[in-house]
Amino acid sequence: MEKTTKNGIHRIRQEGGKTIAWAEESGVKVLEKDGYYFKDLAKTGELLPYENWRLSDEERAADLAGRLSIEEIAGLMLYSPHQAVPPMPGGPFQGTFDGKTYLESGKEPYAISDQQKEFLEDEHIRHILLTNVESPEISAKWSNELQKRAETLPYGIPINLSSDPRNGAKDSGAEFKSGGSEISKWPEGVGFAACFDPEVAGQFAKDASREYRALGITTALGPQIDLCTEPRWMRFVDTLGEEVEMSKKLTKAYCDGMQTTEGEADGWGKDSVNTMVKHWPGGGTGEAGRDAHYAFGQFAVYPTGNFEEHLKPFTEAAFHLDGPTDCASAVMPYYTVSYGVDKKNGKNVGNSYSEYLIKDLLRGKYEFKGIVCTDWGITQDPEKTIEGFGSRCYGVQDMTEAERCLLAITNGVDQFGGNSESGPIVEAYKIGCEKYGEKAMRERMELSAKRLLINIFHCGLFEDPYLDPEESAKIVGCEEFCRHGYEAQQKSIVLLKNSAKRAPEGQKGVLPLKKGLKVYIPERKIGPSKAFFRIDLPAKTEDPLPDGLPSKYGTRVSSPEEADVALVFVESPACNPYSTEDLANGGNGYLPITLQYRPYTAKKAREVSIAGGDFRENFTNRSYFGKTNTAYNEADLDNILECRRAMGDKPVIVCATVNNPMVMHEFEAEADAIVAEFGVSRAAVLDVVFGGYNPTGRLPIQMPKDMDAVEEQSEDRALDMETYIDSEGHNYDYGYGMNYEGVLPAWKK
Template sequence: MNATPTPPTNPATPLPYRDASLPVDRRVEDLLSRMTLEEKAGQLFHSMLMMNADGTPVTETDGSILPFTTPELIEGRHLTHFNLLGSYGARAMATWQNAVQEMAAGTRLGIPVTLSTDPRHSFTDNVGASFNAGAFSAWPEAIGLAAIGDPELVFEFADIMRREYLSVGFRVALHPQIDLATEPRWARQSGTFGSDAKLTGELVQAYVRGLQGETLGAASVSAMVKHFPGGGPQKDGEDPHFAHGKEQIYPGGMREHHLEPFKAAIAAGCSQMMPYYGQPIGTDWDEVGFGFNKGVVTGLLREQLGFQGIVCTDWGLITDSVIFGEPHPARAWGVEHLSVAERAALALEAGSDQFGGEQCPEVVVELVRSGRISEARIDASVRRLLREKFVLGLFENPYVDPDAAAETVGRADFAAAGAAAQRRSLTVLTNTGKTLPVSGRPKLYVKDVDADVAAAYGELVSDPAEADLAVLRLRTPHEPRTNIFESFFHSGSLAFPEPELTGILSFLDAVPTLVCINLERAAVIPEIAERAAALIADYGASDAALLDVAFGRAAAGGRLPFELPRSMEAVAASRPDVPNDTENPVFPHGHGLTL
């Protein structure tokens, strides 16, 4: 147990941990020696913050979204790692991060805050997984980058993302997500690099190097790769954010195959790793969620694969929560019967360094004081966490320039690169009768396409019977879920239900139609594919991107990053751990036409 903390000395003679000329390890040990148990415990929690639209920290809360204010977490609970929720302007984000860092600088030891973010550069808006681009440059989803399949482009994207993130103060990316998309119904596929393990490995290496550089340093954004050991093989495609989706299974015996992308990420030097919620069933691993699983975190990740970085659990493993006013149990799959303290102890013993989405350091303090967990075990994780702060240069340069942030985020050349990638990712699946590319200025009828955008390509008509060509945008079907939070995770059937399907097919029979379907999952669309005049898949692309490709102003280069099944019966019969395992798919993995 630590003695009374050492008080700060004369600022003219900086403490060793404040001396940038000293080796990082010495600075870490000096700071660690000065920390109280409470201050150490605070480092083990990676919680969430929101901000006011004007760039000021949240100092009042009714507890409906987040249970504590920013000062309560930083000053009262000693937390210094936060994930920012919500979308805001660049200048406001930079102003806010400076205010948060100033608050942290005023604490006893002045440990700077490490800010993180879920993906912010595409079209998905899911409070539990990602935010739409907003002020940032807009790119296809990760699955669209996989459709392009170019590591050089992924490196360019990650480097642009790094510069935009740095400008507003984000130093940890809670991505990339490198699970293999092997269960067609799983809700998280749009954030993956598809079903191909080899390609995913190549793209994650480019992604990590674009974010971090060859080595982690002051110009880096740390990559938290997820979800170890691969979250794709979910039973029935349900997601383990929710109790009915907790089981992860390997009926095809391809568990090792799902590890291949993670080996590539470790080889690229990824700084952090996030285990998933899933509870493995029918393997030689303990049947407990991966964040609690010593055989997976310590035995596999650290000892077998040699990962030396930070392990942060996925969000909300140990305490129950209320999300959108609805109760959600802790995702403590396999250990639901344990107390909060027992769950925390099990995760620490498994080898996890940090609890994502939690803010209860008092639990760790009590575990140490009761003798359940040694302070030496806490120190081991705190060393890793402090070391990254020093390596990222946060002690020397915690602040950012709001003017520079406003100039950098969404910069014209960044936006142009993202727009070009949107066009390149589009995948032409059919082109019946050589409908594409469209020539001239035809009479156009558009549905779920911005009319103001479409007017630049043809003469708009209000009656499809008058149209030379219709343009219809669709999204992969999903089954509505009554739980508000779960409704963001599109799950269930991939086929259009009746009478919606009949309505779509009647429309396609009435007028030659270019159909563009957004593939956040692998849609079941055999009838639509047969009757559309042309069929294009997108993975996050603007109306202008689609129409540029349709009218030959840009080239589509995408290839399907997973197969498109023929029926839901084929999906149900497939093995969730085996890539592209449905019988007689409508379009195989890798399909795509060149116009």
């Protein structure tokens, strides 16, 4: 046995027993029994079952759940809004300190805000979503401050910090990404699919779990295992692709790597992070590619009846892991209305409100025993306009918030993402008591409490929730993890084209470029656009290499005339799928989502949409047939074509950030080489361009022949699109890729 004290944290390491740690200021005492030490979290002076680490997590959770009041259980069922550390004024996630902004307060960056104190103490919240952090050390100190305060409160229930994916090498700025803060950098989800090697995803999960624990995070809001069979969906890049067998392998590798602590019989321990797989029953089939964060994108459709395949990453992978933890800890249903799926009740409502999808399928047929947590913000009253970024209570807008909560709870939901007020859940309990009886409702609430507490016990937080900030700083973004991440970035890059037309002597293609060349890199121009929160953004110009071209590669010059080669960085086309102007002019507001740069007119679109019907609309047909839309970044195509013209017989290399499949025929023939990447650093791309890494990645998607092919494919079916064949006869189909020597061997399942 070893006793230590550091930074006000007492710790006892016990041979043959659990390490326990507690804060001096919390008032917690230690109990000794049978030669072992236990924390007296309830401050009763006797060892209660939930305090006894010799019992199973399930026994401990059941004991504690039975002791909690309904108000305390309701607090466990909440999930805080996004928390930034520190919460800077002007940012999207603000907080105050004694009524002052962070900058005015003079507080340390790891101080607990007024709002955090309130939801810990008054609302009994123990699940907190962390976004941006100033540094690993600050995150660790903030986590310790939260845990100290939680330890002083009744029963000493620790905080379960969670995070959206935060290791992406390219920051998207979207709501569902989180700031990394000196963390190892990896490809986006579909980039793991491009590696065609589940071990890469497994290595990521092992490394990321260590980094997460060092930041205080014990739940990952991922992986995102939607089969992305609809190429226009804005969350395409975050998925593990559209091919079900690869998605299943990656899901298992990811969840096992995150949840498993080596050497523990049941897998759970100090390195474990709970995974919350999302989004049940699959969010990758939004009609015409629209997204359900917005009411104009609420409907998921299944035109070929292929619903069952979208369940497989969950039912055949996440719920049946190869590792000792057996099953992903939690599931998040998506916002979508899975249109026409509920044949039993005939109800088209948001997934968490669907008795068929949650109670009958998830809890019933597939026997999922873990936590079901709603996506963020589904219980409040809806926005008045269909474009508003607000509550997503699709199909149940006529209910009160408490009635919505009760419906979700009776379906089998345990937790409400983004809700920090317990009142509606307590009110739901009261309504449930009148409807089902107090005994039945108490049992149902205790069941959710038990599920939620088990995951906190799994990670060992009741024994030792405290971090050493100095150790955290050494772990997060350490050389080993950063090297693994960079290697994964390299492996995920796909070489689509490498023409021999302008290849140097002795090479089969124009790549790799020789070092020491003069390189022209045009600036990108992006037109006015809509932000994730539907805020209008002005036009902008950006430098794709703001830190300059590293001198080891060559010299950046300011004009094509001076250059030996042009390097053109582009992003896949992006556009606005809904127009209030169109609505005001007598249209229905719906526009085509285009995957091409030039203006696209939807001549092959459905004339009548599959799904429709919203209380804010006096029509049900959401078709955009015959309408035209243009990509915000149409100028990316101009850059390619202008470089081709200006460079004459000198090479033009296109480096494309692929957030969605792209219509390649607009520019492919004008490029000597095309490099596709899925959210990696510029350094990794330049390695492929200049010979630092011979590419091995393959397309985890299909590139469409044209927009007609996109319209003609089905939202619910994988690999059903007519693909692009380039000017050299190469088919940009799933599994295609090249290296410097030529086309990679054909991919086989």
